[in-house]
Amino acid sequence: MNFREVEKKWQNIWEKEQRFKAIDFDDKPKYYILVEFPYPSGAGLHVGHTPNQIAMDIIARKKRAQGYNVLYPIGWDAFGLPTENYAIKNGVSPVEATKRNIENFKRQIKSLGISFDWSREINTTDENYYKWTQWIFLQFFKKGLAYKATVNINWCPKCKIGLSNEESEGGVCERCGTPTIQKPKTQWMLKMSAYAEKLLQGLDETRFWENIKTMQRNWIGKSEGTLLHCSLETGDLFDIFTTCIETIYGITYFVLAPEHPLVEKLKDKIENYDEVLKYIEKTQRKTEFERTQLIKEKSGCQLKGIYAINPINGHKVPVFISDYVLANYGTGAVMAVPAHDERDYDFAKLFNLPMIEVISGGNIKERAFEKGEYLGKNCKLLNSDKFTGLTVEEAKDSLNKYLEENKLGQKIATYKMRDWVFSRQRYWGEPVPLVYCEKCGWVAIPEKDLPVTLPKVDKYHPTDDGESPLSRIDDWVNTTCPCCGGKAKRETDVMPNWAGSSWYWLRYMDPNNNKAFADFEKMKYWGKVDIYNGGGEHVTRHLLYARFWHKFLYDNGFVPFSEPFDRRVQQGIILAADGSKMSKSAGNTVDPMLYVEKYGADVARLGQMFMGDYVEAKPWREDTMKPCEKLLNRIVALKDKVQKGDYRNNKNIVALSIKDIDEDIENLKFNTAISQIMVLTTALEKAELVTDEDFKVLLKLLNPFAPHISEELWVEKGYIGRIDENWPTYDEKDLVVNIVEIAVQINSKIITRVNIDTSLEEKDIIKNVQSDEKIAKALQNKQIIKSIYVPNRIINIIVK
């Protein structure tokens, strides 16, 4: 059989029949399978795309055969820097490059026989799509969740672009690897922090893997504690946040972030302001990366002449600034309790500051006695006025109560998760649909005028001061204010790459709607994504952004359910053959399409799924291709052995295979599912008689994995009905075998293996086993204490 010809033939038939079209409002139960839509780069599909599309295709085809109305869509997340950089380099318009890349991707995906519903294809750079991205942004704007702020942003001097924290992890630009610097910039921000608690709580509604939930929880980073209102001798007020209010009597100084507004405010009163200023400048020169890397050694500077008051007892303590206190976490100020915090301890040693032990049980001469050590250990408070003698847990409660009653503080939660920097001074993104009017301020473009289309430009590179190339087009920038009709200027920033992917699963439900981003009733029908497959690298960014947008839309009545995804699963990263990371720079990338050319789509599909556990990281191996090719050839050959018969002749192995493969697919254990297909094939090859019914089951089980060859064989055999309907089932009693070989142990040591008749009673089985020659011999002169029989597995006889 010529695999490649057969594959082409079936791909054409499926396309003509629109075999995989999902039907809105169909009576069948729905099942929504989502893979992260690819970024159509010039390089074509890579090994990060193909396994997940194949894996979800297996599930999609199985679910269809089981009678589900399956929605398995695909589209293109096409805005972004690589295309823009390509455009800058080659002078090709990003529109043109994107179009070409998408054509290539489509051809490649189709050649793999992935059963996407192509009638729902979407593209984030399509005006009819980004119109709604802009529309959603305007809803944020109208609710006050989009705001402009001057923030120190991570700035890539090479790309000339502001990056979010997520995009500059490790202090280098995610795209080009250049170290980022800190640069003040006015940016659009989305107030994601307002959704921190909802994003945290919502996880309980999902069935994400526990480790994914944990990663999101850690990213959101909730910590509960006390907001303490403090004051300086000067009368200036400031707040600090602490999770250890029980140590409040141990405060011997306070530390402010160098950027704290009070520092500037008090410059006339600080006796050593020159020195302070020097320290601040030193801090500012450091990027966030350096500031957090050049740690270990504490540094700081006292604000001489400035004293703060401990609100609980009025004690006067000194105030420092230090770069270990971050301006953007908590309140940018901390209380320092060197006796019970390691960082404060180090700092206090350095500056020779006093310590007050307020929790018993440690030895503060040696080191700080921290909360990790004293919590839950019944430790009691010392030197804490009327709270002395209470346990830490009691003290927390009493202190919080006392502080609240006296308006000195309150219990609050803080979150690590920051707001989302939403502006990019680039070209290839959705224009932010706002104008600035001297009179009216920032004004939204009216909905009827959406989309604000991306104008053509001559140069795609940002201006040298880092502004968007759009800012060069005067007649586009200058416009009229929709509010007062006066002169106004358009916002020239565009949205980040993540915008279009923050709602795309909703668009698939109704991709051509021009009245709304999706029809409400259709969203109700399709509901949550049942299974969402993607890469681990997106767990804390895309997945949070997407949930954030969805929850916002839900809160405003635009979508009918509060969490977008039910299950989230992720494929393991594919490594190079030697186990190292694949990367263009290392030159060890693998083009999965080569294997489609070499072996055909079905072999390439099987081979990739057979490489190992789908969810674990694993090296790419070519040596799985040949055995999969062999498997298909064996099944082709088996066809000629099949005899007429509408009954299963090989009941047991067939039933067992249905059960295993069914469960394996549900659990993403594609590698063991394929090995079971191999086992079944071998069994049928060895069987005396293989009926049509036996063979039909094999073909149906094979179909999700190797859809082309299996369907070709099905049709060649002239079988009635379609291969991809009526997923095979089995009778429980066919799983039972009468005679099985089990191991027999004496005192947990295997003595021999015997065949037993499973239909007998347990006591008879045990009795029969004792007459076995080896067992009988071993039991001589021994007293049997008890016998354990695990059906179909083992007998263990305990003797003395």
Place this chain on the structure above:
RNA sequence: GCUGGUGUGGCGGAAUGGCAGACGCACGGGACUUAAAAUCCCGAGGUGGCAACACCGUGUGGGUUCGACUCCCACCACCAGCACCA
């Protein structure tokens, strides 16, 4: 340091607390062939032994259990993420 994950043959990997190593790769032997490729058959965790067989084996050390790759405790190594988070 913190968080999450992973440790099983030469390799990829299997094992609802019940015969460790399924299914493959690579390897060895054989059949077919002038030969090779392809295909098919057989073998194979390690050590010792001609063999029957014995002993040892799932990162390390303990524990629970008739029985532990699996559960519990401690530790080690590696991978990933976060990193002075108050």
